[in-house]
Amino acid sequence: MRIGIDLGGSKTEGVVLDTRGDQLLRLRRPTPQHLGYQAVLENVATLVYALEQDIDSRCTIGIATPGTLNPDGSVKNSNTICLNGQPLQRDLETLLMRPVRLENDANCFALAEAIGGAGRGAHTVFGVIMGTGVGGGIVVGGQLLPGLAHIAGEWGHNCLEPDGPRCYCGRNGCVETFLSGPGFAADYQRLGGSTGLTPPAIVQRAQQGDGIARAALERLLERFGRALASVINILDPHAVVLGGGLSNLEALYSEGPEHIAQHVFDTNLKTPILRNLNGDSAGVHGAAQLWPT
Numbered sequence: 001m002r003i004g005i006d007l008g009g010s011k012t013e014g015v016v017l018d019t020r021g022d023q024l025l026r027l028r029r030p031t032p033q034h035l036g037y038q039a040v041l042e043n044v045a046t047l048v049y050a051l052e053q054d055i056d057s058r059c060t061i062g063i064a065t066p067g068t069l070n071p072d073g074s075v076k077n078s079n080t081i082c083l084n085g086q087p088l089q090r091d092l093e094t095l096l097m098r099p100v101r102l103e104n105d106a107n108c109f110a111l112a113e114a115i116g117g118a119g120r121g122a123h124t125v126f127g128v129i130m131g132t133g134v135g136g137g138i139v140v141g142g143q144l145l146p147g148l149a150h151i152a153g154e155w156g157h158n159c160l161e162p163d164g165p166r167c168y169c170g171r172n173g174c175v176e177t178f179l180s181g182p183g184f185a186a187d188y189q190r191l192g193g194s195t196g197l198t199p200p201a202i203v204q205r206a207q208q209g210d211g212i213a214r215a216a217l218e219r220l221l222e223r224f225g226r227a228l229a230s231v232i233n234i235l236d237p238h239a240v241v242l243g244g245g246l247s248n249l250e251a252l253y254s255e256g257p258e259h260i261a262q263h264v265f266d267t268n269l270k271t272p273i274l275r276n277l278n279g280d281s282a283g284v285h286g287a288a289q290l291w292p293t
C-alpha cells in the first residue's frame, strides 16, 4: 500500500491508498514550523508510523510540498521557510529507512487529476495551480514528466508582460503576477479598485455592474487565454485541469476557452479546460501515486 503526505506550511496531512487507489485512512497534524526543520521532519515520521500502525503494513512513501525541488532533492522557494536549502529527501529517507519520492504540490496535483480525477483517460494532462502562486505539472501516459532541471510545467514564470509587476523570482511580468489570487487583487487595485478585496468579492462586484471589477475580470480572462495558449501550442495536451483557489472562478470555464482560442495555433480550441475533481485531496493522493501500484 502507498502513503501520501502533503507537507504544508500549517498542516501535515497523510493518507493510505490501497492497490486500487482507494483511500483507507487519513490523518492530519499541525506542522510545527516554529520548532524548526528537525521537528518538521520528525512530525512527518510520526505521521507515517501512525498510519502504518493503523493498517499494520509497511508502505511506500510519497511527499508533496510547496516550493521548487532541486534535482538533488533539496528545497527552495517553500513557504515552509525552515525547509529551504535543506536536503529534505535525503533526510526523510534516513529517518524513515527507505526510499522516499518527493514532488512539489503542482506536480502531485497534476498526477492525481490525471490518474483519478478530471483528466482520467487523457493521455497528456497539464495540471494547473492558480492559487497564492501559479504552478503546473505535466503527466504523460500516467507518468510525471520531470524534465532535465525539474522545471517542466512551470508556466507561472513565463513572461507574460515584460513591463509587468516584479515577481519574487527576480523577473518582471511573470504569469504568476497576474493569474494568482494576489496578482488578480493587485491588478484590480492598479485599475483603481479598492484594496483588500478577495478574488470572489471582485467577481461579485463585476456581476453587480462595477466597471472597474468587470475590467479587471476581462484582463484576467485575456491574460489567462494568452498564457495558457502558449502552453497548449507547445504541449497540445489532451486535457487541462485547473486547481487552486482562483480556479473556482466560473468565468474561467464559461469565458476562458474563447480567450484561449484567440491565441492558439488552430482554427478552434479542441483542448478541454476542466475543473479538478480531487479538491483539497489532490496533494496527498498525488503524493501516494508517485509510486506505481
Ligand SMILES: [Zn+2]
Pocket (backbone or CB within 6 Å): 156, 157, 167, 168, 169, 170, 171, 174, 176
Ligand atoms: Zn516569476
